[in-house]
Amino acid sequence: EAQVTQNPRYLITVTGKKLTVTCSQNMNHEYMSWYRQDPGLGLRQIYYSMNVEVTDKGDVPEGYKVSRKEKRNFPLILESPSPNQTSLYFCASSPDIRETQYFGPGTRLLVL
Amino acid sequence: RKEVEQDPGPFNVPEGATVAFNCTYSNSASQSFFWYRQDCRKEPKLLMSVYSSGNEDGRFTAQLNRASQYISLLIRDSKLSDSATYLCAVRSSGYSTLTFGKGTMLLVSP
Numbered sequence A: 001e002a003q004v005t006q007n008p009r010y011l012i013t014v015t016g017k018k019l020t021v022t023c024s025q026n027m028n029h030e031y032m033s034w035y036r037q038d039p040g041l042g043l044r045q046i047y048y049s050m051n052v053e054v055t056d057k058g059d060v061p062e063g064y065k066v067s068r069k070e071k072r073n074f075p076l077i078l079e080s081p082s083p084n085q086t087s088l089y090f091c092a093s094s095p096d097i098r099e100t101q102y103f104g105p106g107t108r109l110l111v112l
Numbered sequence B: 001r002k003e004v005e006q007d008p009g010p011f012n013v014p015e016g017a018t019v020a021f022n023c024t025y026s027n028s029a030s031q032s033f034f035w036y037r038q039d040c041r042k043e044p045k046l047l048m049s050v051y052s053s054g055n056e057d058g059r060f061t062a063q064l065n066r067a068s069q070y071i072s073l074l075i076r077d078s079k080l081s082d083s084a085t086y087l088c089a090v091r092s093s094g095y096s097t098l099t100f101g102k103g104t105m106l107l108v109s110p
Helices: none
Strands: A004-007 A012-013 A019-025 A029-036 A044-049 A056-057 A075-076 A088-094 A106-109 B003-007 B013-015 B020-027 B030-038 B045-049 B056-059 B060-065 B070-075 B086-093 B099-100 B103-107
Touching: A004 A088, A012 A019, A019 A029, A019 A088, A044 B013, A044 B099, A088 B045, B003 B086, B013 B020, B020 B086, B020 B103, B030 B060, B030 B070, B030 B099, B045 B056, B045 B060, B070 B086
Parallel strands: A012 A106, B013 B103
Antiparallel strands: A004 A019, A019 A075, A029 A044, A029 A088, A044 A056, A088 A106, B003 B020, B020 B070, B030 B045, B030 B086, B056 B060, B060 B070, B086 B099, B086 B103
């Protein structure tokens, strides 16, 4: 089944404790992206990747890192999480940027 | 002016009604347009792409008005299961990102 998977789906952590949210797609897509969604603010892009080893900042990259060492994986790293990073995070992928994006199921993160 | 704007709603309609949403965009060079559906706190799912000539998929019709810089989504014969938030997404020429509107909430009641 073609899909985008994210892990974990739910995470409660404390300020400053490094965490990684994994994202994997099995559709051989070139383009991958991370978004966060907050009430009243909608979906905002954090980082995106056009291809392996090519990443770029989105609208709200502060406090996040990403890597794209393999085509299928695009992990999101929070080196020192803070409470303002409490959010619902979505990973998405598409064959290329001109085409529609397919979203993962989301990761709910709570930073205390 | 915000890049992509939507009326947040909610739009409350009875079953069987026809309802329409608009989404305005500020960049006249925008090239790709999409409507997504999002159920409560779940992932957005593509409803339909929006083509210059307009397109229809069953009860759903999407249209693009480049002159006035908006896209629209028309839902005919609303079902209870149509209750969701509808997000528009726009990609501008030369940009490697999709910009999403904040969504319009639709509530269909019996």
